[in-house]
Amino acid sequence: MKSSLSRKFLLLLGVIFVLNLIQSYTTPLIFDEAYYWHYAQNLSWGYFDHPPFVALMVKLGGLVFEGELGVRFVSCILSAAMMIVLWLCIDDERKKNYEVHFFVLVFSMALLNAYGFFTLPDTPLLFFTALFLYVYKRFLEHGTWLWSLALGLTMAGLMYSKYHAALVIFFVLFSNLKLTLNKYAWGAVLIALACYVPHFIWLFDNDFVTIKYHLFDRPNDPYSFTKYTLGYFVNLIALFGLTFPWVYWSLFKTKNTDKFTKALLFLTYGIIIFFFVSSFNRRIQTQWIIVITIPLILLVFRQIMAHNSIRKWIFRTGIANGILILYLRVGLVYESISPIYYETHGNKEWVAQIKSEIGDMPVVFENSYRNAPMYQFYAHVPTYSLNNLMYRRNQYSIDDSESKVQHQKILYISRRPSNADLEFPKGDGKMYYGQFIDDFESFRKLETLIEEPVSLNFEQNQTFKVYNPYNEPIDLSKLKFNIAYLTPYKDVKDRMAIKATPLEKNISSLPAKDTVSFSFKFPKPKMSDPTYFRIGISENGLIHGINGVNTKFE
Incomplete structure (x- = not known):
């Protein structure tokens, strides 16, 4: 590995890593991060919305640092490791001449950039996708029990990150059907399943609450071409910004020359086609398809090495993307220069305003698994999301948060102004209203x-x-x-x-x-x-x- 990582590569990687650390320290949490921080307060083999790896990341980071940096520290490490693994996937001697181009390409992808410091389930998903491709490449070259073990552990890491990882595994293995006759491949599958048994047990013990919610209980809207299918194609463009014409040109120009390239193509086209079909049923969120950035980095970089015109255009548009992304990243911290209101803005202020009036009193939020953990993170008091019939179930529906606010005097916060004892605006301009309840009692687990x-x-x-x-x-x-x-x-x-x-x-x-x-x-x-x-x-x-x-x- 040392021979594959030059001093220039390590220097460029170090600059991005330090930048992500600084960003992590200075940027307030987004709501999903606060929610996953809430996960991490009670480590488990599963959670209502996701598998447990994101909670483990927060927990491990919290052992090293406090505050926002503790929540995001492991994300910074995994992001750097992902870039190393991708670089090691490239077995072309020409790559050493284009190290700067590699980092421009990676840094130019906005969501990939954001997941370099935000702690979300997609962060480990991206790392394990890169690692899975690297291990699969070596598995093709050296079919041994050692690589079978590595492949199985990597597949388990994928599935512990996010359920969408099943698509990554399926499309890569589907690209090589001869694996069905390979004992080492079957060994990898059995190892992955064995590692996943604790999560299967958790699902069984919790009445498969996660599967039921995602497959059966999530609300949807009537089909809209503009909102669903056209919106999906907009997301495919938004993933890459100004570089998108050359990214997809590189995909179309790539020929199926070997089993590894075939796996990259199957994974990319498979994800694109799967969610295109899904777009006729529901709105596709951009992060659901972000996994295609991993194989596309490898495919596009091949074109960068081989074609001067592609190399120039990717570099130019990638630099433009990177400058815009840096500006937006600064805007995450300083609201005054941000072109839009973002959810990192104003959370510390509204939390501080409420706490200045109620002290360490517990707070119950009506229908908000977002506000409840955000308040708890910054105010350091018990909170609870009381979910009613107009909302959705979430982690607060199945954990012990309810018990921590029972029979206490609490502030009940909702969007309804009736009988309000206090009111306050949040950074998004919406008004919230609080009512004191002297002896709070709820039975939401009935x-x-x-x-x-x-x-x-x-x-x-x-x-x-x-x-x-x-x-x-x-x-x-x-x-x-x-x-x-x-x-x-x-x-x-x-x-x-x-x-x-x-x-x-x-x-x-x-x-x-x-x-x-x-x-x-x-x-x-x-x-x-x-x-x-x-x-x-x-x-x-x-x-x-x-x-x-x-x-x-x-």
């Missing part, structure tokens, strides 16, 4: 269960069950029930109260760790032909929660 196929009949008695997972019984007088009617895209349109009667007589409470059956009748919704319904529970006058899954009418 589950409503529908066990039989249901048709929308307004006269017939229906049944559902409520499971109480708490260690204490819950007085039924504290609870009220409602029905949420949803569209085919799982948007809540109607919310109506229902009278739920226990099937057993003389039931006045929900027993701890037990289930109670109730009867009810569907109220007539204002909307026509609802597709889904969900039964929610309100406790102590709070807005009804997300206590059940979206159930489709027959």
Whole structure:
């Protein structure tokens, strides 16, 4: 490795690494980073939205540094390591003449640049994708149990980073179907599965909550060509900025000359085609396709070495991209020079404003897994996101955050001005309102269960069950029930109260760790032909929660 990394390469890498460290230290957290910091407060083999590697990164960084740098330190290391691994994937002696061009190419990619210091699940995904390609290249050259072990561990690292990693593994292995007859390839698969067993166990223990949410419970919108498919092509351009014509030209010009090149092509085209097809069903976020930057760096750099015109244009437009990116990076820290409001702006200020008025009082945010961890990170007090039927479930729905604010005086913050004891604007200009609650009590972990196929009949008695997972019984007088009617895209349109009667007589409470059956009748919704319904529970006058899954009418 030492012979492959020249002094110039290490110097250029060191400049970017130090720049990322400085950026990490000076830039306030973005909301997703705060959310993953919340993950890291309780290490686990899985979390509501993602596998656990991002939480491990935050935890390890926090052992070395405090504050924002602690959250991002491992990201800076993985970003630098990713560039080294990509460089080692290039087995062309000419590469030493174009080290500056390599860094211009990498630095010119805006999202790849951002993930050089932001701590998000895509950061380890990018590193392990590069490492996977490197190991796969060596595996093709030396099919041994040692490389089989390395390949298996790398695949496990990919899957522990983000579920989209399955596409990376599939398209690379699909490019070489002869691997189905290769004992070392099967060994790598078995090693990866063995490493992934703890996450499988976590999913099972948590009723596959992550899979159910991503596949079945996420709301969607009606198809829009402009918003979905055209927006997807805009994202493909935005990934590369001014260099995009030459990046895609390099892709189209690349010939399938060997198994490794074939893997790079299958991975790139596979991801592009997969999400193009997906764009007819949902809006594709730019970060979902960022993984194509890894194989494209290798393919484009080949063209840089081989073609003078491509080399000049990539260098010129890459420099222009890099200058713009540097300006925007400074704008992340100094709002006054930023052309747009960004989520790094103003968070410390609104947190400080609230804390100056309430001190160390816990804060409960209505429907905000973003604001709750941000406030906790900067104010160092317990917070909780109370999710209701108009929002979505998240990590606060399954962890122990609720227990830390029970029966305490708290400030309840929402976007609703009624009965507000204080109000404050955030940096985005939106007004938020706070109400003091002297003895906060919530039961958001109660589950409503529908066990039989249901048709929308307004006269017939229906049944559902409520499971109480708490260690204490819950007085039924504290609870009220409602029905949420949803569209085919799982948007809540109607919310109506229902009278739920226990099937057993003389039931006045929900027993701890037990289930109670109730009867009810569907109220007539204002909307026509609802597709889904969900039964929610309100406790102590709070807005009804997300206590059940979206159930489709027959």
